[in-house]
Amino acid sequence: MSNIDLLGRRKFIAGLGAAAGAAMVSPAMAVSEKADGVKWDKELEVVIIGSGFAGLAASIEAIKLGAKDVHIFEKMAYFGGNSAINGGLFAVPGSPKQAEKGIKDSVERMVADQLASGRGIADEGLLRHVASHANEALQMTLEAGAEFHPYLQQLGGHSVARTYQTTVSCGAGITQPLLKMSRKMGVHTHNRSKFEGFLIGKNNEVVGVKMRENYHFGENQPGKVLNIRAKRGVIVATGGFAQNINLRMAQDPTLTAEVGCTNAPGATGEGMFEMFRLGAVPVHLAHIQSGPWASPDEGGFGYVSNYSIFNFPHSIAINRLTGKRFMNEIADRKTRADAELSCRDEKGNALPPILITSFKDSKKHPNTAKVIKYNVGWKFDSVEELASHFKVPLKELKAQIKEYNEYVKTGKDTQFGKNMTKAKDKYIQAPFTVVRLWPKVHYCQGGVQVTKKAEVKDSFTGKPIQGLYAAGEVCGGIHGVSRLGSCSIPECMVMGMTAVRSMMKA
The missing domain is CATH 3.90.700.10 (Succinate dehydrogenase/fumarate reductase flavoprotein, catalytic domain)
Known part of the structure; x- marks a missing residue:
């Protein structure tokens, strides 16, 4: 593998479909490069790209595990990403509220429900990992001050009522408390900071990132690009690509601009694209879910x-x-x-x-x-x-x-x-x-393939790309053909926490 230059893999993206090349034009292209001779503008301990459920949970867990210098970078003007405008619905098996209401549930039962919805191609190991740690994620939201309705809901495809919902009935009821908690714990947050590519070490490991300051979405900005060294690693939590019309049409030609979308405008997929260029495995990109x-x-x-x-x-x-x-x-x-x-x-x-x-x-x-x-x-x-x-x-x-x-x-x-x-x-x-x-386009089941440690797998070696982790909707293959409602929050938060746990042990 050492003889293969990961940066020469850019044509790898061509396999994503005939229209994929056009899809690359909408979001401004990030370009990774070798770190040899790069002048570092900053050296940070933990770098997290994206401020949704996954990124925020990762930042809090990093501080809890002893990290001293944790930074979240968000390309939009506001924090929370697509997570802030989701439904605030959180599925948890064996939760305190289920016990209170006498509802019998288990990790196995929730996974069975998800496998049925996934039509046989969901990743059972990842689903089980997320379900097994969902209560830990719920506890983090409660510690941060998130408030939920006193009842549980039974969403479509779930065999029992296991879903909490924030009292404000949207994801901001979780992202705002988590953001406040992370800042209180010492996490540094940067908005209008656009990811411009990875910086790669001698052994093809990710050693840093390029971030553009003063970025205004949808506009060409002259903001300075900083070379940031990430001492422990980089966590990509940039979400899905539902707003990238060219890419979604490459997978399903019926998903034109005339089809509505529930996502925030920033859900365009740049972080996912750049991981593909490094050799990440694309999984299930054609499975794009619409909300009924x-x-x-x-x-x-x-x-x-x-x-x-x-x-x-x-x-x-x-x-x-x-x-x-x-x-x-x-x-x-x-x-x-x-x-x-x-x-x-x-x-x-x-x-x-x-x-x-x-x-x-x-x-x-x-x-x-x-x-x-x-x-x-x-x-x-x-x-x-x-x-x-x-x-x-x-x-x-x-x-x-x-x-x-x-x-x-x-x-x-x-x-x-x-x-x-x-x-x-x-x-x-x-x-x-x-x-x-x-229906409106809502969720991308496809993305990069990750392990149960949130490591990004290399398509050429089958091994993790060192220094690189991913969590949330940017990952693919977890849910299969169709994701059950209220399962994205536990996935994002658990895998964000998992990424940090893996990083801190590396």
Whole structure:
């Protein structure tokens, strides 16, 4: 391996697809180089690129393990990355709240749920590692001051209720406390700092990074590029590439600019690209997940997403053309997204389905008032009014509601096999709250391959690239075809903590 120059591997990226070359044009290209003769502007102990769940958890764990000089670099003006605007949903098996509520769960059960959603190609070892340490990550958020709703949710594809949600119903309820805690512990944070490439040692190990100061996203900036030596190593926690339209279209041509996206604008994949150039293994790039809880009536993640996630267990999703249900409302994300995309009018045009919930049950979630206030959801006093508004066949809709309410009564859904535990005593009855559903690009299952120690694997040797670690959505292969909702926060935090633990032992 010593005879192979990692920096000569740039053509390796060409294997990612015909449009990959075009994808490289959108985000400004980072270029790594040999460190021989480089003048170091700074020498730091621990370098973390990205300030989301993974990066913040890594920084805190580094200080706890004795690191004295920990630095987080964030390319955007604000900290938190894509994590700050996610749903704030956190799956934990065997959690304190499950014990309090008498819910039986285990690492094995959560992993089994994830493997089913992954359609046979998820990484069982990594899933088990994350699930086994999820409680440690939860404890870190609690120590930082994160606050969660008093209830647990059962999201699609999960066999039991195991999901916490922040009281603000978004990821900022975790990233902000973690950021505050990390700074209090002495972590140095730098925003508007763009990653420009790795600096490589004589044995092809990562010894540092190039970071551009005073970077303003989407603009060409003259800010100075600093050569920063990383004494212990570099952790890349730069997230996914859902906002890189060229790259996602290279994997799935249907994911054009017309398809909505829930991600922050900075999710463009530069860190992932540069690791590929070093020889990192690309895994599952074509598996890009769409959120089945999103709404076509608002931009980004919006208010409807968390509203829908909370209400799916005790609601009915209706095809407006037929007036009937068309899916199990709490199936895994891919199953539901595919089902929603099949809802079309007589001419084959998209006809976003509707989610109908009894107002008395929907209003228990704080987003209900916002959904109605901002006209991305509606309240109806009768089924006739509802059917007229959305041009749904009234007779068929009434029959469907009656049939579904019988499932609520018996506890068994013979139509789609929905787990009715969370629907107990929650009948579909007026007044109703209704939102429209249509999937949006949400999560990239693909990225670089990592070990259970968060080491980035080399495609030529199968061994770790020394000095380089990765955590969070920038990694690939963990979830397989489809990630279960609320499993990204434990993955990001656990793998961020793991990266530091590996680094500190190296």
